[in-house]
Amino acid sequence: MTSGPSRSRRYLMLFLLFCGFGIILFRLVTLQVLQAAELTVKADRQHQKTESFEGARGMVSDRHGKVLAMNMEVPSVFGVPTSLESPSTVARHLSPVLHIRSEELERKLRQDKSFVWLARKLDPEQGRRLEQLSLDGIGVVMEGRRYYPKGPLLAHVLGFSGMDGQGLEGLERRYDSHLHGEKRVTVLQRDAFGRTVFPKGVAEQAPTPGHALTLTVDEVIQYIAEKELEEAVTHTHAKSGTIIVMEPQSGAILAMAVSPRFDPNVVAALTPDRWRNRALTDTYEPGSTMKIVVGAAALEEKVMTPSTMVFGENGRMVVANTTIHDHDKLGWMTFSEAIQKSSNIGVAKVGMALGEQRLYRYLQVFGFGQRTEIDLPGEVNGLLKAPKDWGRRSLASISIGQEVGVTPLQMVSAVAALANGGVMMKPYVVSEVRDQKGRLLREVLPQVRRRVVSPETARTLTTILEGVVTNGTGTKAAIPGFRVAGKTGTAQKIDSRTGAYSSTQFVGSFVGYVPAESPRLAMIVILDEPQGESWGGTVAAPVFRQVGEQVLNYLGVSRDDTVKIALAMKDH
Amino acid sequence: MKMLTIVAGVLLVFMFVWERVDVVRVGYQIERLKTQKVLLERERDQLQVKFSALTAPERIAKVATEKLGLIPPQQGQVLMVHQQEETPIPVVPPIVQVRLARHDSTVRGNE
Known part of the structure; x- marks a missing residue:
């Protein structure tokens, strides 16, 4: 036979357990049922990254296959002004690499923005030096840049393309619909460290590069x-x-x-x-x-x-x-x-x-x-x-x-x-x-x-x-x-x-x-x-x-x- | 029989977990290789640009004349040697495609 106080303790324990499980159940229902849609979106946003890739612009070569124009991926630098503690120090570090006056860089980095381009389509060597600097609040993305390796040779016929890869003059303009690569938006899965993981159930396709032109010119x-x-x-x-x-x-x-x-x-x-x-x-x-x-x-x-x-x-x-x-x-x-x-x-x-x-x-x-x-x-x-x-x-x-x-x-x-x-x-x-x-x-x-x-x-x-x-x-x-x-x-x-x-x-x-x-x-x-x-x-x-x-x-x-x-x- | 079912069940669970872990591991491996591929492609493009720039006729001519002291062949210094059967044959378009101008009272831009 249990005594009166021990029974009441048992009821108290049962009550507390019931309450505890009740709270858990309530939270579970709130998270899994009531807030399910909202939280799923939030989780996806953290796990998935949407990236836009543009296929490289097509190559142009002469009648013997000698390259006259081609694309190469080069670094572009951006800053996140809102995350910078000392814009002036960052600007001083960047200035000799980007060949831009530090005052100008500092002015950009002091803007009340979360993204600002500092320099686009730099030489690969500048990109390597930027990597070595490893500055917080400064990021590097790769973009396609048009190169004409023979310099002025055939320039009036080839023409040139713009900063965003659109043909502006010459063949670059006339054949833009062939030359430009296809743009593709891809959803990537990220882990806790922000690394891209094998996309689960997400179709990932590489962007299609532009078509190549062979010229009659020698x-x-x-x-x-x-x-x-x-x-x-x-x-x-x-x-x-x-x-x-x-x-x-x-x-x-x-x-x-x-x-x-x-x-x-x-x-x-x-x-x-x-x-x-x-x-x-x-x-x-x-x-x-x-x-x-x-x-x-x-x-x-x-x-x-x-x-x-x-x-x-x-x-x-x-x-x-x-x-x-x-x-x-x-x-x-x-x-x-x-x-x-x-x-x-x-x-x-x-x-x-x-x-x-x-x-x-x-x-x-x-x-x-x-x-x-x-x-x-x-x-x-x-x-x-x-x-x-x-x-x-x-x-x-x-x-x-x-x-x-x-x-x-x-x-x-x-x-x-x-x-x-x-x-x-x-x-x-x-x-x-x-x-x-x-x-x-x-x-x-x-x-x-x-x-x-x-x-x-x-x-x-x-x-x-x-x-x-x-x-x-x-x-x-x-x-x-x-x-x-x-x-x-x-x-x-x-x-x-x-x-x-x-x-x-x-x-x-x-x-x-x-x-x-x-x-x-x-x-x-x-x-x-x-x-x-x-x-x-x-x-x-x-x-x-x-x-x-x-x-x-x-x-x-x-x-x-x-x-x-x-x-x-x-x-x- | 009961024991066997439990063991089979546990094995299935392990297999499922192992498969999931392996998918993630291979996923990372694929991503690493993809990054490597992109870097190699980038390097290939850089080398191709460099190669094209170095083989530009203007540069070759400059190196040949300024560094190596070569000069273009002078008149009479080039002697062509051809095999006899080689005769350039001009391509004559099929006659059905052409028309005499004098019979042409109206001119069309492109036929």
Whole structure:
């Protein structure tokens, strides 16, 4: 029998136990049932981390796979001002690593914010030094940065991308939809130490990198073109210069050089004027190079034959109350000579014989006044007025390359058509697009635009244009061992102050192809406002020779003195 | 029989716990390897950028001329040697794709 006090103690114990378990049960129900949803969210927030990953921007390489642009992960530094005890000390430590004044860093770190960028897309070496510093309240994240390892090489074609990896200029802009990587948001599981653990039930996928571009450009040919152009611009004190090298049979661009150059790795301080691709955004009056088109039209329409005689009016002819001059007092000459000697009067007469409608039609057929539709941004149409808007002198003027605005790309495409037996090809820069695994997504094949003249006309004109180089105005374009066909051009620029043709500002150019009998290259060289001697035959033709000779050697093109070896060892 | 059931039950519990522990262990291992992969890829990219910069024609030409004292071949110093059967054949587009300009009264931008 239990006594009274011991029984009451037992009841007390039971009561306390009941209360204890009751409290636990109550808490359990509160946590697991009543606050379940809220607490689950809270727990997930602590265990899971949402991170956004962006696939690397696609690589750009030349026709031989040499890398011209690629992405690399580099460190970016941020600060958490609210967690800093001494912003001034942190700023002093960071300043020599980031190369930013400590006052500026301190100002950023004293802001009432929980996140602030201190410096973005640094060099990997700076990232390593930051890791060694290991400062509280300072974090480092990796971001993709665009690198152009060859510096200024092909910069006007490649363009550049912005801080957030978006294509801003050139191919980077035109092919942005292919190049940019896919952004992907991933939920990661974290342990108590903040480490990422194997995601349980969370699908984790790596972000897809952008597609890679293979160009038609050859970096060696591009280098040769840029080197020679820079030398010519420096030597002639020209304002700018352009060289385009094209494969006539395909329309593939082998080189597109523009001077002055720029480094796409450092564009922050540059103006758009510096990175504009003048080869397709700027127009110029082509001057005498336009005589190629007039000559082609006259031959094709059988208005002229190479031996048709034309009178040079002794160097002076009045058209619509204005006077057309020649550089020499030329008399009777053949049609071929008129082109080879670059007679303005002779070719103006040829243009008049063709008539407005036919000349206009051929100018259009040769691609003037319309875009070539090259796969680069910013191309302009040029200026070609319809005959109804022509003045009384226009027919003569247009025949000698005045009153018409063309881009260097239009002119080289037109001449490349003659080099290709009269068939005009569409110029292009990108030949392949591949995915990250190297699978071919898109292959660009040579595309015929149209036939501009018959093969016979192209052959006849080639012979005439060879004469320009052998005994005409373009002798300085001659490349030993090769037959060169081409034409010089010296165009007066319009003086912006007077609105009349300037007597001091010229555009000197040479456009042609080589070897004339089986062309491998069509090329245009343009120098804008060369000082002193400004004749195309004096300033641009030598550049054509320099580039042409080196490129033909590089390509291993047979020349007249090439040693031929019979395949005698075939059976061995 | 009862004893066997208890032992089997305990074994099952152990197996479940072991499996969970192993999943976490492998998870950490995977994460370590992933980090390593990322670092190696980063290093590969850095080396590729460096390689591309070092093989730039401009740099090679500079080293060749300034450091090694080489000069570009002068006129007549390059002698091409070709096998006789090698003849560059120009690619002529099929005739069906082309048209004579003089028969073309209206010009279309791109055909």
